[in-house]
Amino acid sequence: MKRPAVRTPRPWLFPEPRHGTLPNGLNVLIFDRPGQYVISAGLVVDLPLTAEPSDREGVATLTMRCLDEGTRTHPGTRFSEVLEDAGAAMAGSVGHSASELYLDVPAHRLGSALELMAQALIEPALETEDVDRHRSLRLAQIEQTMAHPAQRVGLAFREAVLESGYRAARPAGGTAATVARVSADDVRSFHAQHYSPANSVLVLAGDFTDDPFDQAEATFGRWRSPENPTVHETPRPAPATCLLIDRPDAVQADVRLGGFGIDRTDPRWADVQVASYALGGAFLSRLNRVLREERGYTYGVQLVNQPMRSGGLLTVAGSFRTEVAGAAISEAVRILDLERTPITENEVADAVNYAVGVTPLRYATAAGITEQVTTLIGAGLSSRYVDSHTAALGLVTPGSATRALRQVLDPTRMSLLVVGSAKALEGPLRDAGWAVRVQTDAAAT
Amino acid sequence: MWFDGAVTSTVGILGYPLHRHTLTNGLRVIVSPDHSAPVVALNLWYDVGSRDELLGQTGLAHLFEHLMFQGSANVASGEHLATLQANGGSVNATTWFDRTNYFAAMPTGALNLALWLEADRLATLPQALTVENLDNQREVVKEEKRQRYDNVPYGDVIEHLVALTFPAQHPYGHTTIGSMADLDAASVQDAISFFTRHYLPGNAVLTLVGDIEPADAFARVQKYFGKIPAGNRSQRASVTPLPPHTGVPRARTAAPVPADACYFTWRLPVRDTQDFNALDLTFSILGDGQTSRLHRRLVREDKIAQAASSSALALIGGNSFGFAYARAMPGTTVADLEYAMVSEIDRLVHDGPQPAEIERAKAQYEREWLSELSRFDARADQFGAYATLHGDPQLVNTRIADITAITGDDIVAACGRWLRSEQRAVLSYERTNR
Structure with a gap:
């Protein structure tokens, strides 16, 4: 039977929100999504982590983690009981430029759950005992992170590629040394100073049974806290480096290869998205085709184009069995060199069709919309970005994609970070021309 | 709009529409229209999982899932995934104790292509199965095992818990990823036998959810899957439930x-x-x-x-x-x-x-x-x-x-x-x- 032709998808636009501002300055965005019976709420606070005292990094994370450990109205575990009784779930996330609190709840219970979310933001108890416990838990979590090779190498890459001194070079949740110093007083004053309605946006998406503006006003309207002016840093790249972190018993090498990238506001963003997809996003991308489907060196390898609010990280990410890791890295370097093999017409078409085609599904759920909109707001953008990015993708050419990628990622000046067996890997990396430094560290074993 | 009534915790009965049809070769088809986005989700559950593996062939169901993406009579290796992605689709598959499921979601205009690709591999997969493809995917799966189980803290917990809970010869007595030794031993003939035994229209359920109407959907499925022979579906031996543990193993x-x-x-x-x-x-x-x-x-x-x-x-x-x-x-x-x-x-x-x-x-x-x-x-x-x-x-x-x-x-x-x-x-x- 003949292979069927594909009909061009009908154009799709990101939904327009209804927008309102409460008298206290809190902006509210409502996305009406019929058929989405679980409402997704997200509150994003404009909160660069440069606001943390430098010897108390992690205070933003501990603040977020303690928000649901009791409020003045519902002290102690009573708060999580009433939240869970409402069939709701809350989750927090702290990034380098914004903090986000999310709530999921069936529509018919939105009113009571939104009240609890507001309480957590406006009047959290932040008891000393809870902060102390969360500090211990965060320290234990750091140990787990350092023992996990993929997480470890991700942190090491960030630290290596961004010029030291920038907050973005260090983990959002702080390090063991700084977290250990965070006190309950630090958490309480951080909350008082940085959580404010005028610095925040509330996003609500779903199939509403009552007017969500009224519900937002009834719950968040009482939030009083002065606006806090914020300044965001603009990180710079560090010189290229090569670091091998020893994990003697490892059977694979976890690899990050690349450098400092760009953010969504860069005019080359769509070009780099297309080129990254062709090189390491598609299943049959140049990297995955060779390293997985031809050589069988890996379960999968990607070129990840990760934007920050300013600048970004452009990274080949994969893990390879130790015996072939050196060969895999050399092959990846060769593949990233576009001088003789520019991005093709077909690769651009496939990348654009993929990016445009998956968009409606990605935003078909309430949670999909809320998470995207809060992420964009945290990056200093708005939901209009989605459609403007789609339009920008339509203008990408093989020439523009090739040029942009070559400008952003020079294959002769990339950083290489590896977590794996130093004994087995140091020789092959030196032979391949890497000026490798070896770091031995008990936490990595 | 999609529910018969509002969702309430007192009644708790949802109204997602369901339309069912069975082809003469035994393929069961489910269609659930939802026009809130211009996309369709396609899902094929094959009633085969790691519980159906024989001793000495652990990991075969999952390895086979990988082989399903290595081409069929009219599709090149890797092309199934690549061509759907190039048409705005997202595609994957998983293997677990009780199932192997293949799924894709794409703009409605690419649904026929997705159905054709699924039908081609169900009808003709062994024609494209080569020792090269098997050897390559064997290495990929071994890398998957290293990445997800062997090289991460606590990665081997599931293996220990399975062994503690069920006897080795029990259908749930081994993990889905299987053992390195069994993966190394798998041959092209093993893979073809596995396909012949389990990959049959009567051993699968095809579900479509999204921007499509039932009559249209059934006609399309009939067109692409209707001529695939039924094959001989073997009965799975029934498993006697084990009593709870005694003596705290x-x-x-x-x-x-x-x-x-x-x-x-x-x-x-x-x-x-x-x-x-x-x-x-x-x-x-x-x-x-x-x-x-x-x-x-x-x-x-x-x-x-x-x-x-x-x-x-x-x-x-x-x-x-x-x-x-x-x-x-x-x-x-x-x-x-x-x-x-x-x-x-x-x-x-x-x-x-x-x-x-x-x-x-x-x-x-x-x-x-x-x-x-x-x-x-x-x-x-x-x-x-x-x-x-x-x-x-x-x-x-x-x-x-x-x-x-x-x-x-x-x-x-x-x-x-x-x-x-x-x-x-x-x-x-x-x-x-x-």
Whole structure:
């Protein structure tokens, strides 16, 4: 039977929100999504982590983690009981430029759950005992992170590629040394100073049974806290480096290869998205085709184009069995060199069709919309970005994609970070021309 | 619009539309229209999982899933995934104890292409199966095993728990990823035999959720799948349910992990029975969320654990599994964790849960189930699961009502039969690099 032709998808636009501002300055965005019976709420606070005292990094994370450990109205575990009784779930996330609190709840219970979310933001108890416990838990979590090779190498890459001194070079949740110093007083004053309605946006998406503006006003309207002016840093790249972190018993090498990238506001963003997809996003991308489907060196390898609010990280990410890791890295370097093999017409078409085609599904759920909109707001953008990015993708050419990628990622000046067996890997990396430094560290074993 | 009435916690019956049709070759087709986005989710549940593997062939079902992307008579290696992606589709597949599911979601205009690709590999896969493809994917799967199980802290826990809970020759007595030795031993002939035995229209459920009408959908499926021969579907041997553990079986392992951990397992009844539903709520009360008993006791009050939780893993072949686990804070021993876990389990089993805890667990279940179904792809997967394992996709719509109907007495009775602390098995996971 003949292979069927594909009909061009009908154009799709990101939904327009209804927008309102409460008298206290809190902006509210409502996305009406019929058929989405679980409402997704997200509150994003404009909160660069440069606001943390430098010897108390992690205070933003501990603040977020303690928000649901009791409020003045519902002290102690009573708060999580009433939240869970409402069939709701809350989750927090702290990034380098914004903090986000999310709530999921069936529509018919939105009113009571939104009240609890507001309480957590406006009047959290932040008891000393809870902060102390969360500090211990965060320290234990750091140990787990350092023992996990993929997480470890991700942190090491960030630290290596961004010029030291920038907050973005260090983990959002702080390090063991700084977290250990965070006190309950630090958490309480951080909350008082940085959580404010005028610095925040509330996003609500779903199939509403009552007017969500009224519900937002009834719950968040009482939030009083002065606006806090914020300044965001603009990180710079560090010189290229090569670091091998020893994990003697490892059977694979976890690899990050690349450098400092760009953010969504860069005019080359769509070009780099297309080129990254062709090189390491598609299943049959140049990297995955060779390293997985031809050589069988890996379960999968990607070129990840990760934007920050300013600048970004452009990274080949994969893990390879130790015996072939050196060969895999050399092959990846060769593949990233576009001088003789520019991005093709077909690769651009496939990348654009993929990016445009998956968009409606990605935003078909309430949670999909809320998470995207809060992420964009945290990056200093708005939901209009989605459609403007789609339009920008339509203008990408093989020439523009090739040029942009070559400008952003020079294959002769990339950083290489590896977590794996130093004994087995140091020789092959030196032979391949890497000026490798070896770091031995008990936490990595 | 998509529900017959509003979703309420009192009735709890959802109204996702369901249209069913069976082709003459036995392929069961489910269509659930939803025009809220211009996309369709396609899902194929094949009624084959790691429970169907023979001894010495562990990992074959999953390795075979990889081979399904290596081309068929009219499709080149890797092309199935690549061509759907190039048309705005997202594609993947998973293998588990009870299933192998293949799924894609794409703009409606690419649905015929997706159906054609699925039909081509079901009709002709062995024609494209080569030793080169097998060798390549064998290496890829071994890398997957290293990445997900062998090279990460606690990655081998599932292997230990399976071995502790079921005898080696039991269908659930080995993991889905299988052993390196068995993967190395797999031949092209093994793969073709596996395909011939399990990849038959009558052994599959095809579900479409999204921007399509039933009559149109059935006609398209007929066009692409209608001529595939039925083949001979073999009957799976029935599995006698195993009784709960006795004598607290124990296993111990040590590895360079950051903290000690303690794991319990129980043998449970099969999924979606009254006892299983009652135990599912019990595991939520015991170990899901900040209000759960294990979190309160071990993390919040005693401060001996970094994390503590429990859950039920729903299976269809004779038994399901239940788990509880806690990971130690510095200075805490596995014995401390075990003592606290046992005392919480005993208290719950002997006194029963509070009515408020039951209502809370039901409210949480409702949100989780509705969230799951809010996605086209997840909704299609659940219809496929219920049609395959229970013969009735309508159970997706009545699931919340079935959970809501569970009473405190049901929970007490089920706990007494299945969840007593002396019915557990214990895995001590200790760190070596002190």
